[in-house]
Amino acid sequence: MKKPVLCLAVAALSAGFTLNANAQATPGQIVSALENKFGVYPGERRNHTKGICFTGEFQATPEAAVLSRSPLFQGAVIPVTGRFSQAGGNLHIADHTPNGHGMALRFTLPDGQLHQMAMLDLPFFDVATPEGFLQKQLATTPDPATGKPDPAKIQAFKQAFPETQRLAQALAGQSRIPAGYHRLTYNSINTFILENADGQATPVRWSFIPGQDKPAYLDPEQAKSLDANYLLQALQTQLKAGDIHWNMHITLANEGDQLTDPSQPWSGAHKVIKAGTLQLQTVDTSADAACRSVNFDPLRLSDGVKASDDPVLQARSPAYAISFGKRSQEASQQQ
Numbered sequence: 001m002k003k004p005v006l007c008l009a010v011a012a013l014s015a016g017f018t019l020n021a022n023a024q025a026t027p028g029q030i031v032s033a034l035e036n037k038f039g040v041y042p043g044e045r046r047n048h049t050k051g052i053c054f055t056g057e058f059q060a061t062p063e064a065a066v067l068s069r070s071p072l073f074q075g076a077v078i079p080v081t082g083r084f085s086q087a088g089g090n091l092h093i094a095d096h097t098p099n100g101h102g103m104a105l106r107f108t109l110p111d112g113q114l115h116q117m118a119m120l121d122l123p124f125f126d127v128a129t130p131e132g133f134l135q136k137q138l139a140t141t142p143d144p145a146t147g148k149p150d151p152a153k154i155q156a157f158k159q160a161f162p163e164t165q166r167l168a169q170a171l172a173g174q175s176r177i178p179a180g181y182h183r184l185t186y187n188s189i190n191t192f193i194l195e196n197a198d199g200q201a202t203p204v205r206w207s208f209i210p211g212q213d214k215p216a217y218l219d220p221e222q223a224k225s226l227d228a229n230y231l232l233q234a235l236q237t238q239l240k241a242g243d244i245h246w247n248m249h250i251t252l253a254n255e256g257d258q259l260t261d262p263s264q265p266w267s268g269a270h271k272v273i274k275a276g277t278l279q280l281q282t283v284d285t286s287a288d289a290a291c292r293s294v295n296f297d298p299l300r301l302s303d304g305v306k307a308s309d310d311p312v313l314q315a316r317s318p319a320y321a322i323s324f325g326k327r328s329q330e331a332s333q334q335q
């Protein structure tokens, strides 16, 4: 006999809208909600639709090999296929729109295995669950009658998912308009488990910190006059002028840190190691650039790095697969 589900849900009642924070979003519902909110650009990603492909190289430090037996961290020079992106499904979003930004990496390891990461320039995530992600898309979808999201739906969403206030407060008053993709810090946000050659497991989160110590974000007034695609120009200019690199820092969890909720930052002093350097080599704007056909599923990992039980991390893989399947089919029909 099936047991009844004990529902301790936070039910938000606001102007007639009720949201159940304990409902279980499916990956298909999430992708449909993204399509409904942003529209569909055939052959393109359903989220992080506007992006730029690049190539690079990664080399780990000896300290990283102490934590993980992955070939990624044994010190070899590893070729990288990468992609910078604007969050959301708008292919034509102007670069000076305040937004989240991504850096996705595919490492081709010496033994031929692939290892992937897809990170954001946010310190932590706004929602704790896939249901929160789904409800956010639904609440922020423009109402066809007004062309704007319904404030009552947004209010109901905030009440049902109060964790969103944490990120809102952390970012309050900050610009989210980048000076360049090369100036941003990208964070894993979700927790992963490193395993070393002795089988010792260490829960971690990581960050890619830009080598350039220059302001990451622009004053919104200053940004107004910029071209809608200035992020590509900024990358190309910096690449001609010299070096673009990031230092990978791995933060080790303290006892009691949240391992399964990406909306909770790890606060206080932590052990952090410098794990490696990512050097950007080329930016590729061609129609057949390598990253276009990559599914940067963050659960494609090599032995020595495991996913945590974070439900947001676990939901990403099937959602990316649905988006990838749709866009691959559309792309093949366009040929």
Ligand code: HEM
Binding pocket: 030, 031, 044, 045, 046, 047, 048, 051, 083, 084, 085, 101, 102, 103, 104, 118, 119, 120, 125, 129, 130, 133, 187, 188, 189, 190, 262, 294, 295, 296, 312, 315, 316, 319, 320, 323, 324, 327
């Ligand atoms: C439930 C939570 C999430 C869902 C449902 C989701 C969904 C998606 C989908 C459908 C795509 C497009 C995939 C493709 O067509 O290749 C995507 C791209 C991406 N997501 Fe997520 N995402 C979630 C959370 C996150 C988080 C927590 C991060 C970062 C820590 C993140 C970073 C990215 C990045 C960087 C891309 C672009 C990858 C690329 O350039 O191909 N997402 N996401």
